Amino acid sequence: MTDFEQRCQSVASHFAENKVDVLLVASPANVRYLSGFDGSNGLILLTPSETHFFTDPRYATAAARYVSGKVHVAKGPLVNAATIVIKRKKLKKIGFEAAHTSVQASQRLKDGLPLGASLVPVVGLVEERRMVKSAVEIEKIRGSVRLNSEAYQRVIRRVRPGVRELDIAAEIEYQMKMLGAEKPAFDTIVAAKDRSALPHAHPTGYRLVGNELLLIDMGASLEGYSSDMTRTVHLGPPPKRIKQIYAAVLEAQLAGIDAVRPGATAGSVDRATRRTLKKYGMEKAFVHSTGHGLGLEIHEPPRLGKNDKTILAPGMAITIEPGVYLEGQGGIRIEDTVLVTSTGCEILTPTPKEFLSI
Amino acid sequence: MTDFEQRCQSVASHFAENKVDVLLVASPANVRYLSGFDGSNGLILLTPSETHFFTDPRYATAAARYVSGKVHVAKGPLVNAATIVIKRKKLKKIGFEAAHTSVQASQRLKDGLPLGASLVPVVGLVEERRMVKSAVEIEKIRGSVRLNSEAYQRVIRRVRPGVRELDIAAEIEYQMKMLGAEKPAFDTIVAAKDRSALPHAHPTGYRLVGNELLLIDMGASLEGYSSDMTRTVHLGPPPKRIKQIYAAVLEAQLAGIDAVRPGATAGSVDRATRRTLKKYGMEKAFVHSTGHGLGLEIHEPPRLGKNDKTILAPGMAITIEPGVYLEGQGGIRIEDTVLVTSTGCEILTPTPKEFLSI
Numbered sequence: 001m002t003d004f005e006q007r008c009q010s011v012a013s014h015f016a017e018n019k020v021d022v023l024l025v026a027s028p029a030n031v032r033y034l035s036g037f038d039g040s041n042g043l044i045l046l047t048p049s050e051t052h053f054f055t056d057p058r059y060a061t062a063a064a065r066y067v068s069g070k071v072h073v074a075k076g077p078l079v080n081a082a083t084i085v086i087k088r089k090k091l092k093k094i095g096f097e098a099a100h101t102s103v104q105a106s107q108r109l110k111d112g113l114p115l116g117a118s119l120v121p122v123v124g125l126v127e128e129r130r131m132v133k134s135a136v137e138i139e140k141i142r143g144s145v146r147l148n149s150e151a152y153q154r155v156i157r158r159v160r161p162g163v164r165e166l167d168i169a170a171e172i173e174y175q176m177k178m179l180g181a182e183k184p185a186f187d188t189i190v191a192a193k194d195r196s197a198l199p200h201a202h203p204t205g206y207r208l209v210g211n212e213l214l215l216i217d218m219g220a221s222l223e224g225y226s227s228d229m230t231r232t233v234h235l236g237p238p239p240k241r242i243k244q245i246y247a248a249v250l251e252a253q254l255a256g257i258d259a260v261r262p263g264a265t266a267g268s269v270d271r272a273t274r275r276t277l278k279k280y281g282m283e284k285a286f287v288h289s290t291g292h293g294l295g296l297e298i299h300e301p302p303r304l305g306k307n308d309k310t311i312l313a314p315g316m317a318i319t320i321e322p323g324v325y326l327e328g329q330g331g332i333r334i335e336d337t338v339l340v341t342s343t344g345c346e347i348l349t350p351t352p353k354e355f356l357s358i
Numbered sequence: 359m360t361d362f363e364q365r366c367q368s369v370a371s372h373f374a375e376n377k378v379d380v381l382l383v384a385s386p387a388n389v390r391y392l393s394g395f396d397g398s399n400g401l402i403l404l405t406p407s408e409t410h411f412f413t414d415p416r417y418a419t420a421a422a423r424y425v426s427g428k429v430h431v432a433k434g435p436l437v438n439a440a441t442i443v444i445k446r447k448k449l450k451k452i453g454f455e456a457a458h459t460s461v462q463a464s465q466r467l468k469d470g471l472p473l474g475a476s477l478v479p480v481v482g483l484v485e486e487r488r489m490v491k492s493a494v495e496i497e498k499i500r501g502s503v504r505l506n507s508e509a510y511q512r513v514i515r516r517v518r519p520g521v522r523e524l525d526i527a528a529e530i531e532y533q534m535k536m537l538g539a540e541k542p543a544f545d546t547i548v549a550a551k552d553r554s555a556l557p558h559a560h561p562t563g564y565r566l567v568g569n570e571l572l573l574i575d576m577g578a579s580l581e582g583y584s585s586d587m588t589r590t591v592h593l594g595p596p597p598k599r600i601k602q603i604y605a606a607v608l609e610a611q612l613a614g615i616d617a618v619r620p621g622a623t624a625g626s627v628d629r630a631t632r633r634t635l636k637k638y639g640m641e642k643a644f645v646h647s648t649g650h651g652l653g654l655e656i657h658e659p660p661r662l663g664k665n666d667k668t669i670l671a672p673g674m675a676i677t678i679e680p681g682v683y684l685e686g687q688g689g690i691r692i693e694d695t696v697l698v699t700s701t702g703c704e705i706l707t708p709t710p711k712e713f714l715s716i
Contacts (some may be wrong), residue, residue, distance in 0.1 A: 039558055057645040058557040061685050096461075102454040103479055121461055170535030177528035182560065183545060199416040200397055202540065244624050287415040327419050 004051075004068035008034050010129055012048045020048045020095030020120050024082060024109070025166065027100035027333035029296040030126040032224060037067045037275070038295040044069065045085055052085055054078040058141060079105050083112030089112075095122040125302050131293060132315040138339065141287045141295065141317050144222035145337050145348040148229055151175040152218060159358060161210040161235065165190040165203035168216070169282055176220045176285040185219035185226035185298045189270035197331040199288055199323060207208065211236040213330040219298060226294045228319050229349050230335035233356040245282070245324050246332050246355045253353070254318040256290050256304075260338060260345040266308035266318075274306070282324045294337065316340040317348075359390060361494060362409075362426035366392050368487055370406045378453030378478045380405045382440060382467070385458035387654040388484040396426045401436040401664040402427065403443055412436040437463050439472030448472075453480040462554055485659050489651060490673040495583065496697065499653065499675050502539070502580035503695050508588055509533040510576060517716060519568040519593065523548040523561035524532055526574070534578045541583035543577035543656045554590065555689040557646055557681065567596040571688040577656060586654045586677045587707050588693035591714040603640070603682050604690050604713045610634035611692045611711070614648055614662075614678040618696060618703040624666035624676075631680040634665070640682045649677035652695065674698040675706075 001009075009033065011028035015021065016097075025031055025044040032038050039059045041356060045052040050064055051069030060073045074081035086094060094113065096106060098121035110119055120138060133141065154175045159168060169188045191201035192208055196215035208214065212235050219228040234242060252273040259272035270290040277283040302310035304318060312318075318340065323333030336349035359367075369392065373379065383389055383402040392397050393409060397417045403410040409427030418431045444452060452471065454464060456479035468477055491499065510637035512533045517526060527546045534542060549559035549564055554573035566572065568592050577586040590607075592600060610631040617630035628648040633642040647663035652675055660668035662676060670676075676698065681691030694707035 009689050036562070060645070061683075062556050062558070096464070098462040099460050101461050102457050103454075103461055104481060106461050107456070107479075121465075123462060166535060166538070170532055174528055174532040177524060177531070180524075180563075187541060199421050200420070202396070205538075287418070308580070325419075 002068060003134065004034060004036055004339055006274075007129065008051050009048055011126055012046060014125055015048060015095070015329040016215055018120070018122050018125060019093060020122060021093045022086075022091050023095040023122060023125065024079070024097065024101070025126060026097050026105070027126070029300070030097070030100070030130070032296055033126060033130055034234075035068050037063060038224060041078065043082060045082045047089070047091070051221070052082070054081045077105070077108055079109045080112055083109065086117060087114045090116050093120050094118065095120045097126070098123050101303065122300070130295055131310075132313055133295060133317055134315070137295060138315065138317070140223050140225035141227065141337070141339075142226040142348060144220050144225045145229070146350065147176065147179045147181055147222055148218060148220040148227040148350045149349060151180055151220065152229065152231065154217070156233070156358070159208070159214065161208045164205050164207050165192055166205055172216070172218055181220035181222050183221050185221045185228065189215065189217035191215045194328050194330050195326040197327050197329060199325060199333070208235060209273050213242065213332065214330060215333060217333065217335065224296050226296070226298045228294055228298060228335060228337055229351060229352060230321055230333045231353075231356070232332045232334065233358055235358055237357055238355065242330070242332075243355065244280075248277060248280040248282055249322055249324050249332045249334050250353060253320055256322060256337070257338060257345060257347060258319070260312060260318070260340060262312055262314050262340060262342060264338040266302040266304045266310040266312060266313050267306055269312075269320070270306050270308070271303045275319070277322065277324065285324045285326055286322055287325060288323070290323050291335075293318050312340050314342045360426060361492065363394060365487065366404055366409050367518055369484055370404060372483055373453070376453055376478070376480050376483060377451060378480060379451045380449050381453040381480060381483065382437070382455065382459070383484060384455050384463070385484070387658070388455070388458070388488070390654055391484060391488055394664060395396065395421060395428050397580060401438065401440060403440045405447070405449070406682060410440070410651065412439045435463070435466055438469045438470055444475060445472045450475050451478050452476065453478045455484070456481050460617055469542060471624075482659070488653055488667075489659055490671055491653060491675055492673070495653060496582050496673065496675070498583035499695070499697075502578050502585035503587070504581045504708065505534065505537045505580055506576060506578040506585040507709045508537055508708060509578065510574070510587065510589065514574075514591065514716070517566070517572065519566045522563050522565050524563055525552055527561040530574070530576055539578035539580050541579050543579040543586065547573065547575035549573045549689075552686050552688050555683040555685050555687060557683060557689065557691070566593060571600065571690065573689060573691060575691065575693065581595055582654050584654070584656045586652055586656060586693060586695055587709060588679055588691045589709060589711075589714070590690045590692065591716055593716055595715055596713065600688070600690075601713065602638075606635060606638040606640055607680055607682050607690045607692050608711060610680040611678055611694070614680060614692070615696060615703060615705060618676070618678070618698060620672050620698060620700060622670050624660040624662045624668040624670060625664055627670075627678070628662045628664050628666070631678070635680065635682065643682045643684055644680055644682060646681070649679050649693075651676050670698050672698050672700045
């Protein structure tokens with residue numbers, strides 16, 4: 001049995017508890033997980049014994065070559081093609097991904113169903129399977145993380161006053177691709193000075209002048225798998241206050257890593273980083289959650305937020321990324337990708353975390 | 359009144375015919391169109407007189423700086439925050455974007471609505487407003503198209519046997535960014551030899567050897583606005599058969615451009631390109647539609663497909679991109695971005711279309 005067939009079978013083994021006979025898989029990442037298809041328009045109808053894959057004519061040749069499952073090429077909305085199979089096979093309880101199916105698509109589906117068939121919303125079934133990575137997936141994430149850190153090293157040593165945020169971002173993404181990545185896993189963040197206080201800043205034409213913070217948040221996609229890393233450096237020797245904030249964020253990040261172990265909840269990791277920042281009176285300046293799972297998507301379950309009850313398990317790949325953001329002054333974030341192991345966790349990101357002054 | 363306020367007012371002027379009092383705007387491109395917000399998590403509640411914008415704390419500072427409308431920063435699902443405003447203002451008929459709202463989000467909304475309020479699905483209301491571009495938007499598209507062609511010129515002159523598809527794609531995207539683009543508008547396609555027959559091929563590690571087709575489909579995003587261009591070149595002198603196919607595709611592309619005029623339907627442009635390819639017995643090898651609108655999204659209405667009845671109007675920006683794909687042999691596509699004018703159309707793409715042998 002191939003990896004894809006195994007995954008389909010594992011998902012199908014949960015049909016009974018979800019009260020469905022089949023599942024329509026619409027999320028692109030879930031479709032890729034179950035079939036290998038990496039185009040922009042694919043749909044799967046998963047039965048306990050078969051994987052029906054639907055796409056449009058642009059992908060006919062590619063799908064026939066490498067997609068796992070029975071390929072149907074259709075014109076028009078793919079859900080319409082799926083209802084034809086549903087009718088022919090006389091399927092009744094049709095599960096669909098409620099978080100990834102628009103109201104419009106579900107209405108189309110409903111209109112096309114035969115008498116006696118009904119739609120059943122399903123949430124997170126495939127995503128839950130995806131949380132724990134297989135050995136093959138872990139190798140891909142390792143490769144993606146290594147590549148990402150190598151791209152960072154190549155670029156950071158050439159950063160100096162006079163270059164623009166945009167130049168740095170362009171160079172990072174170029175190096176990723178030259179190292180074999182398909183693309184960045186998300187828009188690279190390069191934010192200098194007070195712009196580092198915007199957690200999701202776009203790079204601008206601002207030219208570095210020296211004596212300022214520089215935050216870089218970057219990730220690569222390699223064979224579909226993501227990496228994610230943030231480093232904050234200082235051009236010139238950092239002032240004392242900035243050093244103190246950096247030390248607090250690093251301490252929080254290490255406390256988060258320390259809290260990662262199988263059996264712990266995702267929420268407990270988030271609380272560990274917050275507790276540390278609270279010691280320094282900085283917890284209010286930490287405006288997002290501590291991290292997130294990553295794999296075929298850059299953000300996938302679990303979410304490492306205060307109240308997340310997901311139990312961490314060996315094979316989960318997650319980020320640990322506390323930050324402190326002071327409007328008008330600047331922000332510092334430190335982020336690694338880590339792997340939950342049977343005894344705790346392994347930090348996959350090899351890039352050093354001492355406060356770098358360049 | 360600002361551009362954003364004008365756009366909101368124009369959308370709101372269609373509330374009555376859609377039988378809604380307000381509209382929840384969930385599509386990221388529609389949110390950007392109405393508010394300027396370009397982050398990943400935003401929602402608008404548009405009333406006839408107000409724009410309520412919702413986002414999470416990561417974007418609080420950025421939104422306060424540049425988003426048009428009243429900014430609400432919320433933790434958790436944004437629809438929950440929107441229902442609070444709906445209750446306070448005693449709103450009744452709540453329109454929502456059925457094509458951009460998941461079944462899960464609409465259920466959350468429903469659960470949060472006060473007694474007497476109801477959800478009304480709305481499709482395409484903002485997208486229809488977006489089809490005809492304003493003078494400011496046209497200038498941005500012009501800039502994006504120019505930048506894209508300049509990046510192509512910089513790279514194509516350095517293409518030779520020995521380079522990989524991946525190198526070419528990485529160099530194209532690097533040049534785009536150095537010229538000021540935020541990012542590619544889509545994953546750049548660089549497909550050599552028989553891989554050019556896959557309309558949506560990903561670049562691979564394949565090294566050019568010479569005497570082969572090379573298809574490049576690329577677009578930039580500049581200030582949010584897309585460009586889109588495809589050129590197919592031949593390494594070394596092309597065989598006669600390839601020259602014939604190229605000539606047929608170019609004739610089809612020119613016929614498509616010729617059919618673009620205000621008052622014509624989008625479908626008639628598609629039929630014009632197909633008719634030309636049919637003369638040469640190649641219409642079955644043209645497996646996608648003739649083109650699409652572009653703007654804040656790389657694919658937006660109108661779709662230039664056989665049966666599309668959209669009436670073309672001055673200010674629409676569309677692509678014309680017929681192609682012929684022969685499995686195992688190769689594919690040729692030629693694509694320009696054009697602007698519908700009051701008398702016909704203007705080809706925005708400045709890059710020559712003679713068959714280039716390099």
